[in-house]
Amino acid sequence: MQNELNLITIQEAMDLLHVSRSTIDRWRKFKGLPYIKIGKEIFFNEKDVHAWVKQHTKIEDNYEDQIDQLQTIIIGYQSQTAHMWSSLIMKELRLFEEEIALNYPNRRVNIQWIDATNGLELVEGIISGGVHIASLGDYPIIMSHQISNLLPKFRPVLLCFDGKTSHSSGISLVIPKGKKYRDLFHSRGTTITTVVNSSASHRLNQWLPNTNFDYEIINQDMNSSYSNIMQGCVEASVMWEPYVSLSRLQGARTIDYESINDDYLTGVIAQEQWAQKNDDLVIAYLKAHIRTHQIARSSPLKVAKIISKSIGIQHSISTDIISKVRWDAAVYHQDLKALKNLLNHNKSYYSYDGSPNNIDINYQGYYMDEASKQLNLHRLFDQPLDGKWDAEILY
Template sequence: MPKERFDLLSLQEAMDILGVSRATIDRWRKDKKLPHIKIGKEIWIDKNKLQAWVHLHSRTQAEDQEARKYESAASSSAQVITVGYQSGAALLWSTLVIKSLGTFDEELRISSPSTEYKVRWLNAPNGMELVEQLIGGNVQIASVGDYPIIASRALSHILSRFNPLFLAFDGKTRNGGGISLVVPSRSAINRPEELSGVAIATVGNSSASYRLREWSEAFGITSEPVEHRTMGECLNGIMAEEVGASVLWEPYLSWIQSIGAGIPVLSEGIGGDYLTGLMADGNWAQGNEDVVIAYLKAHLRAHDFIRNEPARAAKIISDASGFPVAIVAGVLSQIRWDASLYNRDLQTLNRLSEVQSDRLPARSESRHGEGFALGKHYLQNAAEALKLPGLPDTPLPGEWSREILY
């Protein structure tokens, strides 16, 4: 039968697998973008796409339980440190390794054995939400992409009490690798130029939306409207074929290709590297240097673990994030795990800041021209404590080195 050849489930078969009623599955099709295909009056569901959709939505309950656990801990006498992270952003997966292996807790015990700390972890859907938490004092250390990094810098020019501090880089990919425009697999679109007039979904105010703007200018794409969604909703939009294209970052990019639901039409950026890093509240960091250095030691250890034990790292990240281990392993190998500061990285951030200056809050005259606030000495102290080769006071020159990795 045709449905067997295409590995399709009838609506009743899908209801039986999920154990839900017709009313529930109809609501999920409408509200949660459950992928489906309508042929005449019949509704079919692709088995592989259903599995991916279930993985995507099954993590919510566990995360809610974890949040309640840490809320109760906050009422104790321990000093609470909140670390913001994004399990859905592959270039920031080092945080999942730190959390799963308990290396930050371990380094805190080493640095301050007489102080009781409680580490709280906040999983956010995007980096700008973590920037808001930094501004509000609810998060002390956050893992974010390059757009939130430069947005923090811009916001500090109009929020006098906000003092964002850049601590270290995290995952890096060359020339924008790791973010791509993706169209549904049955789309007739083959080139970026053909996307004009097509609805494109992206995460608003993110590294993805910044790349979309660059691509649009480079290829003359005029897309109205651009739909701002979560990354999961961008993925679902392609799977359900309800948008013409979505900007996906890893691991969503590899995942949608693995199930045959989407095809990248643009795999590289327009000249700029894709960078991520650690931000902290600078005012808090000044009074908590031991804590900052302890986290950076855990950060450097996570990078070393991912580089030298990729199979174990992939299993840990898969368990923590819900993404298939094969997808995680493939993505990890494409990322440069390197905390160190290169001139090329700072130039990329400054270029991004200049390009986005008309989209972000204007600088006040008193702080005009300031560069990024860099906590270089924290990273240097962390490297020294781990007996790693010393980092210089100035950014590293030249291209990324295969030997100099932190």
């Protein structure tokens, strides 16, 4: 019956089109590649596949006719957050531009970089269309997926991860020079500054229920929090790197969240519809992202010089921080589980009847899969990786 209907299997379709299984699945889902499902099995009519390819080719021909049109891509990053320094390094080394020129020499692309003070600013930019690809901390990533429940047309997709550290290392409680930890519990109206709705404030909210003192949380950007700690204007602040190391260098005391088991993760997201329409550019960006990580791991001194020159911090501090961060774009099941764990520690993720909201992290491995293959790396990323972080193979 299969031959009489001119049906071919998925493997035969892959061989016919010279593409991977993840590409076939993506074309079925997003590009309208016709298929037939019999029970759990997927088949294709070979004639329909040829017709679809011809139709797709015509679309590409039309695209080539318009190739001289200038396309603007807006990249959002956060130079003041160490775990997302890869975007800054990529920008300074022009690796994204290099990937585009290498693979799409006829494309006219204008890349704009937006240096944001916090992740929610970039989430708002993606929603409005003012940002196309953004680097975010774990908490803003979760918040973007929460917002998608309220805005049906907004669907963020997690493309990959960026800097990672275990047990929330890289985020610390900072106390002014000369103050002691126990002073927090004896002060009336203790003021603690941090960036509200950030990865730092999330850790603070996890820590506070285990304490018993009167406090007030003040929403401040990291620069203001750092200044207030240096001047002794507040009792404490929750900061991320490099502000933790900068504070310590000036004599402030820092306390790590050893009791918090959540890993500190940063990642890259985009609006799903935009990513689908511009998958070649997304893949080019991820190739540049992976290459940036390779440079950060192999040449930390070179990268530290770039960071120090760009944002004006001591070379020794940037070198030390870079060496402590796991620069790995790979998505593990344990990473997605860590993001889901953030939901369980925040009441805003509960519906009005008190039941947890069901939020799934929209990770689509096709983009990382294609990027790693084009770089001749050998892992498959169409699905999250099993096990714990691999000490030998990083992306």
